[in-house]
Amino acid sequence: MADFKKHVLRVGAVLGLFAIVATTLVAYTEQNTRQQIKENERQALLDAINTLIPHEQYDNAILQDTIALPKTEELGTEETTQVYRARKQNQPVAVVLTVVAPNGYSGRIKMLVGIYYNGTLAGVRVINHKETPGLGDKIDASRSNWIKQFEGLSLENPTSAKWKVKKDGGAFDQFTGATITPRAVVKAVKASLEYFKNHREALFAKNEEKS
Template structure:
C-alpha cells in the first residue's frame, strides 16, 4: 500500500511539473510573439490603407490620426470604428472608413472605403466576406477587377439615381448569377459617400486624445 501511495505521489508530482513547464512555455511563446503579431496586423492595415491612398499623397502618421465613430447605421457598423485621416502639410487629403454592407447574399461584407476631401472615391477594398466562391466573391480584388471601378467616382459621377446595378436601372455591372452581392456593395459605397458629404468638416476637425 505504501509503495502504491509513493507511486501515485510521484505521478502527481510529475504531472504537476509537466503542467508548470507547459504553462511557462506557452506564456513565454505568447510574450515573444505578441509584439510581432501586433506589428503584422498594423502593417496589414497600413498596406490596405495605402492601396487606397498612396503614401506619397500624405505625410502624417495615418494610423494614429484617427477619429472613432460609434456604431453608425449609414456605414453599416454595429460597433465603434476608427476613421483614418490622411493629411499633407496639415491639410486634409482623404479619409478611410470601415464600412459594412449588411445585406450580402451570404452575410455581411466588410470593406475599406477611401474618400478624398473633395468627395471623390480613392477606392474600395473588400476585407472580409462569405460570398459564394465563383459568383459573389468577384467583389474580392484577388478574384476580379470589379471592385476597382469605384476609383474616381462620387455622388455626382454617376448621378445619385444611377448608383445601382444595371438590373435596377443603374450603371454598375452585376455578376452573372449573382446580383445581390454587387447590389449590396454599390449601396454601401453610396451610403459612405453620403455620410462623408454630411460630416466631412467635422471628421477632419475632431482631435482625439492619444494618451
C-alpha cells in the same frame, strides 16, 4: 535516510527551477507571439490603407491620426470603428472608413472605403465576406477588377439615380448569376459617400478640437 532526504530536496529544487524556467520561457514566447501578431495586423492594415491612399499622398502617421466612430447606421457598422485620416503638410487629404453592406447574398460584407477631401472615391476594398465562390466573391480584388471601378467616382459621377447596378437601371455591372452581392456593395459605397458629405469637417477635425 538523511542522504535520501537530501536527494529528494535536490530533485525537488531542480524540478522547481525547471518549472520556473519553463513558465518564464512560455510567457516570453506567448508575449512575443502576441506582439508579432499585433505587428502583422498593423502592417496588413497599413498595406490595405496604402492600396486606397498611396503613401506618397500623405505625410502624417495615418494609423495614429484617427477618430472613433460609434455604431453608425449609415455605414452599416454595429460596433465602434476607427476612421483613418490622411493629411499632407497638415492639410486634409482623405479618410478611410470601415463600411458594412448588411445585405449581401451570404450576409454582411465588410469594406474599407477611401474618400478624398473633395468627395471623390480613392477606392474600395472588401476585407471580409462570405459570398459564393465563383459568383459573389468577384467583389474581392483578388478575384476580379470589379471593385476597382469605384475609383474616381463621386455622388455627382455618376448621378445619384445611377448609383445602382445596371439591372436596376444604374451604371454598375452585376455578375452573371449574382446580382444581390454587387447591388449591396454599390448601395453601401453610395451611403458612405453621403455620410462623408454630411460629416466631412467633423471627420477631419483635429482631436484636440473636438468637444
